[in-house]
Amino acid sequence: MSKLSSHFVCQSCGASFPKWAGKCEACGGWNCLVEEAASSGPPKGLNDAKNRAKSNRIEFVPLKSESEREIPRRLSHIGEFDRVVGGGLVSGSATLVGGDPGIGKSTLLLQVVCRLAALHKVAYISGEEAIDQVRLRAARLGLADAPCSLASETSVRDIVASVDTKDAPDILIIDSIQTMYVDTLDSAPGTVAQVRTSAQELIRIAKKRDISLIIVGHVTKDGTIAGPRVLEHMVDTVLYLEGDRGHQFRVLRGVKNRFGPTDEIGVFEMTDKGLLEVQNPSALFLADRRDDMSGAAVFAGLEGTRPVLVEIQALVAPASYGTPRRAVVGWDNGRLAMILAVLEARCGVGFGNNDVYLNVAGGLRITEPAADLAVAAALLSSLTGEPVPASCVAFGEIGLSGEVRRVSQPELRLKEAVKLGFTQSIMPSSDKARNASPTPMLRTTEIRQLSELLPLFQAEAQVRRA
Numbered sequence: 001m002s003k004l005s006s007h008f009v010c011q012s013c014g015a016s017f018p019k020w021a022g023k024c025e026a027c028g029g030w031n032c033l034v035e036e037a038a039s040s041g042p043p044k045g046l047n048d049a050k051n052r053a054k055s056n057r058i059e060f061v062p063l064k065s066e067s068e069r070e071i072p073r074r075l076s077h078i079g080e081f082d083r084v085v086g087g088g089l090v091s092g093s094a095t096l097v098g099g100d101p102g103i104g105k106s107t108l109l110l111q112v113v114c115r116l117a118a119l120h121k122v123a124y125i126s127g128e129e130a131i132d133q134v135r136l137r138a139a140r141l142g143l144a145d146a147p148c149s150l151a152s153e154t155s156v157r158d159i160v161a162s163v164d165t166k167d168a169p170d171i172l173i174i175d176s177i178q179t180m181y182v183d184t185l186d187s188a189p190g191t192v193a194q195v196r197t198s199a200q201e202l203i204r205i206a207k208k209r210d211i212s213l214i215i216v217g218h219v220t221k222d223g224t225i226a227g228p229r230v231l232e233h234m235v236d237t238v239l240y241l242e243g244d245r246g247h248q249f250r251v252l253r254g255v256k257n258r259f260g261p262t263d264e265i266g267v268f269e270m271t272d273k274g275l276l277e278v279q280n281p282s283a284l285f286l287a288d289r290r291d292d293m294s295g296a297a298v299f300a301g302l303e304g305t306r307p308v309l310v311e312i313q314a315l316v317a318p319a320s321y322g323t324p325r326r327a328v329v330g331w332d333n334g335r336l337a338m339i340l341a342v343l344e345a346r347c348g349v350g351f352g353n354n355d356v357y358l359n360v361a362g363g364l365r366i367t368e369p370a371a372d373l374a375v376a377a378a379l380l381s382s383l384t385g386e387p388v389p390a391s392c393v394a395f396g397e398i399g400l401s402g403e404v405r406r407v408s409q410p411e412l413r414l415k416e417a418v419k420l421g422f423t424q425s426i427m428p429s430s431d432k433a434r435n436a437s438p439t440p441m442l443r444t445t446e447i448r449q450l451s452e453l454l455p456l457f458q459a460e461a462q463v464r465r466a
């Protein structure tokens with residue numbers, strides 16, 4: 001019997017199969033089996049006496065660099081973008097910008113690249129749009145005169161050949177990686193193999209020529225297209241442009257950054273002149289708020305280094321039949337279930353026969369557990385019909401025993417609340433030393449247990465009625 005000379009390895013989970021198949025039986029991924037040569041015989045020691053001659057000794061250097069220079073950054077002077085990438089683009093780096101189709105990635109990057117064109121040599125390669133389409137968009141954005149080189153191309157071989165020269169561009173945009181193909185592979189553009197190989201080639205050339213490479217990648221909810229997720233470990237920085245197409249806000253979120261902090265967000269507003277920076281997102285997210293409504297609470301959140309206030313809305317309505325519904329927009333489903341369970345078990349407030357809807361106003365998506373207390377306040381307010389005081393913000397994490405836990409940077413959250421005219425806060429109890437109130441204009445109510453929240457509301461309501 002002849003020995004197997006090759007096998008097929010799933011590129012997502014690493015499972016190995018003797019035959020090719022469209023679907024990996026182990027992880028269920030599609031189109032991810034790639035042929036690899038099987039090694040014959042047991043592996044030999046790399047550093048055997050026989051093999052040692054092939055090895056080169058690497059030279060170690062001290063961690064501390066001899067020159068004290070900082071990494072030079074390429075600034076677009078679009079503050080929201082520069083902050084999210086960690087203070088400007090780094091040369092020889094690769095940045096992935098992901099997001100749903102139509103969310104505004106091409107628009108944002110065209111704006112960024114045209115601003116960068118003032119000081120740097122920039123090139124924008126579109127695999128999706130024809131030259132005229134890009135020109136039309138640039139004209140609409142008022143950027144038609146920017147000195148940006150433009151191409152409509154999908155062959156990675158040609159792109160690499162064009163930029164692998166002495167006068168390579170400083171900044172190169174590839175829009176999008178799903179349209180690029182390498183002609184040495186048989187698979188269609190957009191498959192995992194093509195996306196990965198194309199990105200590998202482009203990143204190699206970016207490192208070699210000190211190009212700041214920005215790759216656009218589409219993600220779909222059901223993951224049918226080979227999403228940019230396979231690329232996340234290959235690039236230096238991963239940004240996601242998020243938002244609801246029904247809302248005008250777009251949030252650029254950093255999820256990985258080798259050259260700066262992650263979790264930073266940049267907030268933009270989609271207008272007919274493209275994406276505009278939003279300097280004060282809290283004011284925008286709270287713009288349409290009505291202060292006499294029950295079921296709404298303002299959460300003093302933190303996105304990276306920046307405080308953001310948002311309104312959390314809850315609606316508790318009698319369930320018409322069957323299992324009550326729980327629907328969440330902008331927050332975690334599991335987290336809502338947990339808060340409901342804690343309210344039921346520790347505070348004796350039942351939601352069993354009610355539908356519960358939760359919404360983060362303005363289309364923002366919150367990931368912080370610190371929103372727990374504001375969510376609980378909104379839920380209790382909707383259930384009892386008592387509005388949360390309009391001038392009150394809330395934050396705090398809730399534990400399973402109903403305890404309200406401390407969260408990071410309370411001072412920063414309170415400062416932002418004061419800036420926007422809030423006069424009251426409900427928050428976890430903190431050390432007296434830390435709470436040398438930075439904001440004397442604010443009346444803070446510190447609670448230790450979630451069960452203290454409902455009496456607080458009822459007292460407020462009584463004061464209001466008196």
Ligand code: TYD
Nearest residue numbers: 101102103104105106107270271272273274
């Ligand atoms: P686009 O950048 O093409 O999305 P992506 O590259 O992420 O697929 O954005 C497309 C949407 O943006 C489209 O629905 C129209 C809207 N848009 C505006 O509202 N204003 C503008 O100035 C531009 C250029 C686009």
Ligand code: MG
Nearest residue numbers: 105106128175
């Ligand atoms: Mg696009």
